Amino acid sequence: MIKKIPIYGMLLAACFGCQTQKQVSGSKSETAQEAPQKKKGDLKSYTEVITPEAKSDEGLFTTHMVGEKLYFEIPLDLLEKDMLLVSRIAGVPAGFGGGYINAGSKMNEQVVRWYKRGDHIDMKVISFENQSEEDSPIYQSVVANNFFPILFSSKVVAYTDDKKAAVIEASDLFEEEIAAINGVNPRLKKEYKIKKLDKSRSYIESAHAYPKNIEVKHVMTYEAEEPPERDQAGTITMLMNQSMILLPEEKMQPRLADDRVGWFSVKKLDYSSDELKSDEYEIIRRWKLVPKDIEAYKRGELVEPVKPIVYYLDPATPKKWRPYFKQGIEDWNKAFEKAGFKNAIVAKDPPTKEEDPEFSPEDVRYSVVRYVASTTRNAMGPSVIDPRTGEIIESDIIWYHNHLRSYRNRFMIEAGAQNPAARTLMTPESEIGEMMRMVIAHEVGHALGLPHNMKASSAYPTDSLRSPEFTQKYGLTPSIMDYARVNYVAQPGDEGVRYIRMMGPYDLYAINWGYRYLPEAESPRDEKKTLDSWILAKAGDPIYEFGSGYGGYDPQSQRESLGRDQVKASEYGLANLKKVVPNLIEWTSTDGDGYDDLEEVYRELTYMWRGYVNHVITNVGGVYETRKTADQDGVVYTAVPEEKQKKAVKFLNEHAFSTPDWLLDQEILDRIEFAGAIERVQKLQDQAVTRLLEEDRLNRMIENQQVNGEKAYTVLEMLDDVRKGIFEELYQSKKVDAYRRNLQRSYVDAAASYVQALEEKKNGNITKSDLVALMRGELEQLKRDISRRKNRVSDQLTQYHWNDLLARIEAATDLES
Known part of the structure; x- marks a missing residue:
């Protein structure tokens, strides 16, 4: 068969003013094999640039901080290799983005390649959305209409003594205002009336190199007439983190998405399709799991993957919560067993310095559940993917400490009438631990590729949520990816009912659909018949249906809704709220304290009524x-x-x-x-x-x-x-x-x-x-x-x-x- 190769498109509309250099058609880019020709006065010796005072770190590139200047030492054999540049906010001012943008928020993700052009090194943005067969006549048109924009260019200032790496100054990439990698989008610029980046208060904080990635943290300070908080003195300062990650040389075979099964996906356009249009399709985002013993796997035996998914706990994670976090991660092994894998996902405590002196949460080789000391009441499950294939490269689950507060309050509000354990601000560890376990499992689900399935809860008859036998076996919904946090349908006297969500049959079904290895399939199209047959086998069964919850027109696909009958569920929930209100003073009061907790819980209870x-x-x-x-x-x-x-x-x-x-x-x-x-x-x-x-x-x-x-x-x-x-x-x-x-x-x-x-x-x-x-x-x-x-x-x-x-x-x- 003819191999389809990626053709590269403008990702950011000419990169918002980044200078683009004209490239002569048909010219050959310089590679590692071409010895650099030194012209007198053009280059310095390596030691003239990288002085003994340099703070250097070896890895994918060697980074050097010489005073306030940052240098990249780029091996020439890494030129024209695909790398993923991920821009995240590492530190954010109070109230930024209305409080919806937090430390850890991803602002952009793009593939880049480094090219040598004469005495310059250019970093170009690459897109894999547009494709064509290489020997197709339309290939030339796709190339011509998807020209590489240059995100950054710097002159070579030196070469290593062995001539295998070029040294460039990279400071301007992080100290100039480059829209493609900063943390302030045009809407926020307008809202806060940002005038310009103040270079005197913007600087590189750190640069670290790891075997497969580079991490640079840099401070950006903007002059703003209306910053989010008045006491910010006319400025907005944020800490950005830029990750440059080497993408795999050996590409994973993509799997075609199907909107009947919920998956995060990557869009593609094929211009050489037989369709009378550009063929638009999507591939799912997933980890690369290959069985160690393919023949045993074919026989239906459970087989370990060649490379399991491993999550490390953040060293900052309180020890009493670690067992619940690890359970939430490894709960997914039950789903992977449906896909034929055993021990597919592993949770580990953070290694000591003696066990692994090189361990760092910033190292792309390690996926980490980060415990963040923050007042943010949230948790997230972001991941870094290879846009060429949809392969998930790395993932950091983020748990913000104050999310405990959210679940404490919700448990009291929605279960206080029925469950004595919920009638206190000091929720017992067994209950709050189980909630944390299921939050982590939910976020890991995102990191495995699964979006929210808000339709799942409508699969169960509403009154079944009052049954201890049913809820203990099937949970509150068929999917942990639904928003169904606490069983508000259960009524006083429903003894033994489960109150906290858990993994369900849809999750096992979705993981099997996305992760089962199909050794006979040589292309994504070869898999489609098998994948379709699995969907058709479950057709008509609401347990295996998917709905995103977007659109606002489907009552069976809503956030926080429980059961098939939303009217009946809301009647049950409201009956419980009416029993909770008269007890709130007693349940939230502490001798010597004021009524802040009472006010907070009461306010959130009114939001529940609105929901x-x-x-x-x-x-x-x-x-x-x-x-x-x-x-x-x-x-x-x-x-x-x-x-x-x-x-x-x-x-x-x-x-x-x-x-x-x-x-x-x-x-x-x-x-x-x-x-x-x-x-x-x-x-x-x-x-x-x-x-x-x-x-x-x-x-x-x-x-x-x-x-x-x-x-x-x-x-x-x-x-x-x-x-x-x-x-x-x-x-x-x-x-x-x-x-x-x-x-x-x-x-x-x-x-x-x-x-x-x-x-x-x-x-x-x-x-x-x-x-x-x-x-x-x-x-x-x-x-x-x-x-x-x-x-x-x-x-x-x-x-x-x-x-x-x-x-x-x-x-x-x-x-x-």
Whole structure:
């Protein structure tokens, strides 16, 4: 067969102003075999440049710090070798990126090669997205339209005595503002009004060399008119880490992605395809696992891989947590056994200096679970991949210390009503340890190539989560890659129920699909028939379905949702919250301390309530997605049944739009704030109304009515049901309290915004749809109802409120009184 080779494309739009040198067509680049021709006065001797004061480190390149200058000693036999340049933030100012960008955040990843051009060494950016067969006529066009941009260029200042390596000064690569490797994107530059990089306060902090990678840390200081924190004195300073990693000489065979099984992937374009277009496809990201004994593997025996996946614990990891971290890593061996491997993934304590004097978490040969002393409440599972093949080269799991706080609080909020162990801020080690174990397992799943599978939880009947036998055997969802952290469905009295997520059958299935070695397949296309057969064998079984959770239209694919019936699950969850609130003062109070913990837990509890409400809203105008290919029977998209949508609106009227007296515990409020409860509830309810009446949802309902007719839950029916719920006081001649007045104003404002879009000639999609007519009609109906009924209640503030709503409607629609 004809071998496909990568053709290289512009990765960063000419690298944002990096100088590009013209290359003569057909000219041969200089290699290690070409002896450098020294011209008098052009070069210095090695010792003139690399003086005895140099701080040198040998590795992939030898790095030299001479004073404040950084030199790279680049072996000529490494020229034109593929290397991965990974840019990460190593230190970040408070509040940067709204708090969503943390130390360890990856900012860019690109393949580079070093080339010799006369007396210069150039670093060029390479892309492997565009491909063509080398002997195809279109190959020349792909080459011409995907020219290598030069990211950095430096003059050779010396050669080693044996003439096998060139020395260049690399300082400018890290001290100049090169958009391709810095930590401030154009959006943040605009937000913080960054003027320029201050070179006097930007410098290289360290450079280290390892056998397969180079690590450079450098400080970048920007002048900024509006930095994220006021006390930053008009500057933003961050520490960047640049990793340059040698990619494998022997390439792993890629595996084609399939969106019916969730995998992180790399996009490719094949211009020599027989298709009448460029053939777009994706390959999955995975570690290279090859059985030691292929014949035994073929016989179905479990076989160890030639090179297992090894994770070391960070030396900073507290010793009491280490067993849980190691369990979370090695839990994946169960899944790898489904793929035919034993001992495929190994967790190790950090080696001592005596055991391995060269050990460093920065060394790409070591994957490390890093324990970060930070107030960030998160954990991450990033990995470094070879974009040519999708091979994962290295991975560092990041656990931020304060993530313990997140799980402590969530356990109390969602399990406190049912589980005595959750009724304290000092969560018992057995419970918090199990949570940490499963967080690490979740992040390792990402590092193995698996994305979130938010659809997994909908595979289990909701009431099964109240069964001890079921939950202890199957967990809370079929996949640990779902967001399903605590069993909030379980009720008081459900003894023996599992509360913490765990690995499930989908995880074993996905790992087998992605990692099983297929020795007979000589190309990715050769594997496809086998891979498809595994998917088809599970088709129709919700346990093995995948959904990313993006899009916001599929109620079966949502973050933090549990069970197949989101309305029932939210009812269970809400019932538990109502039992937790009266106990929060007792559970969070410590003698001699204030009420900070009470305030934090109470605030997060309100977010849980909002989450349950959002899970229900998604059913209204919702669409189920079941990923299929053309050879499978049935459709991909199906509207949520009418009865389920009506049930969702009934829940909203009863639990989201009613005044949450259960939440407004005066004993709590009087300890944490002097005011704010009304505004807080207003924001939560306003958000619920806005989400319910959002444009995409209403348009889906209109389309569903057009397609399914009487079987559909129509927009008119929904608006009628919601209006009667939100304006219950109007129709039952009751006084309206402050919370409900705010809610009713939110409803009128949300409906009026559609009509105002027409008046202001904004949002062409809205003005050309049925939505303006619908909302105008809704406001007219509401106006008639208020006009007829407003005087039936003697409460003066309620009367003022109805008159105010009439004025708002008239102002929005230009209707006459």
